[in-house]
Amino acid sequence: MRILSALAGLVLGGIFGLGTALAAAGIIGPGVLIGGSVQTGGWSSDWTIGSKAANPWTRARVARHGLFALTKEEAVYFSRKTDDDGRRLRETCTYEVSGGALPALWWSITLYDGTSFLPRNTDEALSFDLTDASAIGDPTAWAFTIAAAAQAEGGWVSSRAAGEFDLTLRLYKPSPELIANPEAVLDAPRIRMVTCRELP
Amino acid sequence: MTRLPLTGIAAFLIGLVAAHAIVLGALPEFIMSKARDRLAGSGLPVHHWQMSPLVTPQTQTIVRPSPDLAYAICLIDLSDGPVELRVPAWPEYGSLSIFDAGTDNVYAGSLDARLPGAPQHRRVRIARTGQSVEGAPGVEIVRVRKAEAVALIRRLAPSENHYDRAAALVQNSTCGPI
Numbered sequence: 001m002r003i004l005s006a007l008a009g010l011v012l013g014g015i016f017g018l019g020t021a022l023a024a025a026g027i028i029g030p031g032v033l034i035g036g037s038v039q040t041g042g043w044s045s046d047w048t049i050g051s052k053a054a055n056p057w058t059r060a061r062v063a064r065h066g067l068f069a070l071t072k073e074e075a076v077y078f079s080r081k082t083d084d085d086g087r088r089l090r091e092t093c094t095y096e097v098s099g100g101a102l103p104a105l106w107w108s109i110t111l112y113d114g115t116s117f118l119p120r121n122t123d124e125a126l127s128f129d130l131t132d133a134s135a136i137g138d139p140t141a142w143a144f145t146i147a148a149a150a151q152a153e154g155g156w157v158s159s160r161a162a163g164e165f166d167l168t169l170r171l172y173k174p175s176p177e178l179i180a181n182p183e184a185v186l187d188a189p190r191i192r193m194v195t196c197r198e199l200p
Numbered sequence: 201m202t203r204l205p206l207t208g209i210a211a212f213l214i215g216l217v218a219a220h221a222i223v224l225g226a227l228p229e230f231i232m233s234k235a236r237d238r239l240a241g242s243g244l245p246v247h248h249w250q251m252s253p254l255v256t257p258q259t260q261t262i263v264r265p266s267p268d269l270a271y272a273i274c275l276i277d278l279s280d281g282p283v284e285l286r287v288p289a290w291p292e293y294g295s296l297s298i299f300d301a302g303t304d305n306v307y308a309g310s311l312d313a314r315l316p317g318a319p320q321h322r323r324v325r326i327a328r329t330g331q332s333v334e335g336a337p338g339v340e341i342v343r344v345r346k347a348e349a350v351a352l353i354r355r356l357a358p359s360e361n362h363y364d365r366a367a368a369l370v371q372n373s374t375c376g377p378i
Contacts, residue, residue, distance in 0.1 A: 127267050
């Protein structure tokens, strides 16, 4: 009886262990952020991404959701799923994203769907970057719109076919000051919901 | 009073922790191996720089690609000895990076020609731990534990014109046995 109980416990534990590992890595669901977290202005990152210092949960999650991510000396990655009021970012809403100078040689903000891929649309409006900010005005005070339909003026990133989405802010060749003290140095881009329509 | 099945609970906890740790530890290598298989299956030979198509929702093959960058990739196999990478600089942001079999970014070097002291070509020799590899002036040496690795070039390419210029540079890049 005791052997049967042990075998049943081992098998059940193995199944739960497999499930929790896949969930933590984001193979099932979005994955779990454990340790090493940098949080600033609603954006989150992990300075151990890409390095051997990353814990097993971070390594597995990055392998699934950010394969070929660089270490922090070359690039840092912030992500965000909610607007400034904490509401989930979604295709049915229009947002204004704004910010100032960012402490890096070059930066970009890209929209990804719930599967970590670019949304399957043909709008050719997938990201907004330093080149765009410089082209439309002032790279130290910029703004663009996220919406499912093209905008008459200003920068636009399309959320068409994205469903619930998230944004990745990439800072290439970040300044040493940012790496040392991200909360104080990063003027984190803001995300304001402009309008929202009900789902049919 | 009912006795708690302590043996079963203990076995459950042991099974849970062991399976969790084993699966989590094996996932990065498994995912990298699958990515290599997918790239090889798409016709990419070992030790050959290949431009990825301009990143669009229709061409993306790897999670979270950056649509602003032109990528070139080389699959590395160190089974028969060290490999040398030689990659020309780029007038804007660019990098050469190497990832080991466990997905760790073991090397990243700038290709941005604007940075002080930037070389015209970045040269890196990559070898397994314990493999003999000769150094040379201007050559960096990177060590990895397993034979499989991946090298990646990123170049800022916000337009098709930039992409075409980056693609032309691939002919001047090398990735192969020393």
